[in-house]
Amino acid sequence: MTLPMVQFEQVGKLYGSHRVLDDLSFSVSAGEKLALIGASGSGKTTILRILMTLETIQEGAIAINGRPLANSAIAALNHRKQAAHLHEIRRDIGMVFQHFNLFPHMTVFRNIMLAPMLTQKVTESDAKATAMALLEMVGLQNKASAYPAELSGGQKQRVAIARALALKPKVMLFDEVTSALDPELVEEVLNVLRKLAVETDMTMLLVTHEMSFARDFADRVLFLDGGRIVEEGPPEEIFRNPKQDRTKVFLKKIVAAGLSI
Numbered sequence: 001m002t003l004p005m006v007q008f009e010q011v012g013k014l015y016g017s018h019r020v021l022d023d024l025s026f027s028v029s030a031g032e033k034l035a036l037i038g039a040s041g042s043g044k045t046t047i048l049r050i051l052m053t054l055e056t057i058q059e060g061a062i063a064i065n066g067r068p069l070a071n072s073a074i075a076a077l078n079h080r081k082q083a084a085h086l087h088e089i090r091r092d093i094g095m096v097f098q099h100f101n102l103f104p105h106m107t108v109f110r111n112i113m114l115a116p117m118l119t120q121k122v123t124e125s126d127a128k129a130t131a132m133a134l135l136e137m138v139g140l141q142n143k144a145s146a147y148p149a150e151l152s153g154g155q156k157q158r159v160a161i162a163r164a165l166a167l168k169p170k171v172m173l174f175d176e177v178t179s180a181l182d183p184e185l186v187e188e189v190l191n192v193l194r195k196l197a198v199e200t201d202m203t204m205l206l207v208t209h210e211m212s213f214a215r216d217f218a219d220r221v222l223f224l225d226g227g228r229i230v231e232e233g234p235p236e237e238i239f240r241n242p243k244q245d246r247t248k249v250f251l252k253k254i255v256a257a258g259l260s261i
Contacts, residue, residue: 003066005030005171005203006051011070012059013046013227020046022227024060030170031201035208035218035235039250043227044207048173051205052095053086064089065170091119094169098176100156102148102163108135109144112163120167127166134162138192154185158192165196172196174206186210193217211254215239223247 004027013021021043028034036044049055050062050070061071068074069089074082102111112131116122122130135141138158148156157177164172174193178186190213197204197217208214214221215235223231223238223246231244242248 002030004028004063005032005065006205007063008047008060009062010060011050011057011062013043013050013055013057020227021050021057024227024229026222026229026232028171028203028205030065030203033197033204033206033217033219035206035214035221036224037208037211037214037221037250038224038230042224044224045175046227048095048175048205048207051093051171051173053090064092091167092170093173094164094167094171095173095175096157096160096164096177098180100148100153100160100180102156102159104148106147107144108140108146108148108151108159111148111159112166115163116166130166131162134165135159137165137195138162139188152185153181154188157181157189161189161192161196169202171203171205174204174208176207176209178208178210209254211239211251223250225250 006028008024008026011021011024012019024043036047038044046055050057053069057070062069067089069086074085077085103114106114109128109131112134113124113127116127116130117124132141132144135144138161140155140158143151143155151159178189181189190210194217196202206214206217218235220232221235221238222229225246231238231242231247238247239251242251
């Protein structure tokens, strides 16, 4: 039996007394493209931040490709052992954030090369070759020597995607990667994600408000509300024939806002 690439088991996440994730359980198969949708505050981005070890959990367990990322045993380790363990597991995970987070003092080329050289001991020549191949993939090979301030928002986000891919993760996380972009720049970033979905076997988790894109991109959709999964299923089923009233209300609001599904 093939292990899930991502496994959440009865995960609880609290900020003080506020419960952000509530007894959350789901799994993602290797190579699966999963879209996480829901209103702001439903827990979508928190899931990604936990996978990146930017947040901790208070309850439950999480595993990546059968290896524990978070559970009571890991929480009990001393700081040094815990940090070493999480560093090793996190090598399999890459994330692209809303606001690019590029190093402004480095060229596009150096932004992509840096992490593999520092964390994976990749040689400079190999890092250069990988960076150029990734820039070609995202359509920015002519911007290798540019600095982030010289790029449009869409170009910055495509560089951020290339930088995350340079570490060759098994799992890629995308957190509202078009939300900070002007409308005319959104499609160029979505086209890169479409290409990744078709041409790679990476497992991908996507948080988005772009419902029409989620429908085309995802193998499966999870609709969250209050830190729980309200409904899940294939995109056509969720968007065209939702079963739960809360899902129906959410999608009606999306349509009322002038967004397509």
